[in-house]
Amino acid sequence: MTALQDHAAPTSNAKKSRRPRRGPVPATIARYVALTLMVVVLAGPLVWQLSLSFKGESDDLYARPPQLLPSDPTLQNYSDVLDRVPVLQYVLNSAIVALMAIVGNVVGATLAGYALARLRFRGRRIALGVIVAALLIPVETVLISQFLVVRGLGLTNTLLGVVLPTVIAALNVLLMRNAFASLPDELDQAALVDGANAWQRFFHIAVPQVKGVITVVAIFAFVGSWNDFLWPLIVLSDETNFTLTVGLNRLRGTFTDDPQLIAAGTIIALIPIVVFFAALQRFFFKGLESGGLKG
Structure with missing residues (x-):
């Protein structure tokens, strides 16, 4: 009996190996196409833009089909950008604004998110509803009121005036609120049994559990403040x-533009974002996986 089974097993395997392999499922093909x-x-x-920034004067920018690889690669466009505008001063100003935005959002959104998720107080649902409603209002509709507030505070033409409207973003508050809400209630109950107050539960119990989401908030704050154009254009008047x-x-230019020069400037503005994200990429995806984006 055993011999017959041993003889049948290779035959069965041989039949399986002779079966033609199925081609790609249409759904898989559609997925890869998408x-x-x-x-x-x-x-x-x-x-x-990257290709355009390296193209020289002899390159045809409007060739058909488009020429992706420059025939005359050069770094002159980047040199011209540095010569035409004080890029280092602008980078320093943007870095100051981004730093204030990161600190404000990490501290403010974390505190607000913890209060909305773990503390019980009157008006908590109303406060949460106001924050959600703030996400539904287009930024352009409140620019005038924002400018009037900033002007009333005497912060026009200052970097603090640039960062003030976004120092605590509603989206980041919701991210932190959801992150804290996903923590087990048993953690707070155990801390209460040990006599921990609200601040001790916040710093020693809750915050260490949501470090990944805090990194997500920091990245969102940095990218948002670094890429912002309309609001700084309204508030700032001094080129310095x-x-x-x-x-x-x-x-x-007023009448003509240099596409290569603009492309080089775009890449220069993009480099800090790529570096910042690359440094925190591991924590960013860990924060997304930790459940901070769940409803």
């Missing part, structure tokens, strides 16, 4: 206080 299209749409403009996005706008 992913390819997304990569082209999202990364295509960035790749084209310009942020990088506003200062690079001076590369555009």
Whole structure:
């Protein structure tokens, strides 16, 4: 009996090996096509800007089909940007604004999120509703009121006036609130049994559990403040206080534009974001996986 089973087993395996392999499932093909299209749409403009920034005067910018690799690569465009505008001063101003935005959002959003998620007080649901409503209001509709407030405080043409409206973003408060709400109630109960007050529970119990989400908040705050253009353009009037996005706008001429020069300026503005995200990438994805974005 055993011999017959041993003889039948290779035969069965041989039949399985002779079965033709199925081709790709149509759903899998469609998935890869969709992913390819997304990569082209999202990364295509960035790749084209990078290519454009290295093209020289002899390159045809309007060739058909587009020429991705420069025939005359050069770094002169980056040198011209540094010569035409004080890039280092603009980078310093943007770094100061970004630093204030990161500190404000990390501290303020973490405190507000913990209060909304773990503390019980009158008006908590109303406060949460106001924060959610703030996400639904377009920024452009409140620019005038924001400017009037900043002007009333005497903060026009200052970097503090630039960062003030976004020093605590509603989205970041909701992220931290959801992160704290996902923690087990048993942690607070055990801390209460040990006699811990609200601040001790916050610093020693809750915050260590949501470090990944705090990193997500820091990245969102940095990218948002670094890329902001409209609000700094409204608030700032002195060129020495310009942020990088506003200062690079001076590369555009009144009647003509230099596409290579603008592309080089765009890449210069993008480098700090890439470096910052690369440094915190591991913590960013860990924060997303930790459940801080769950409702």
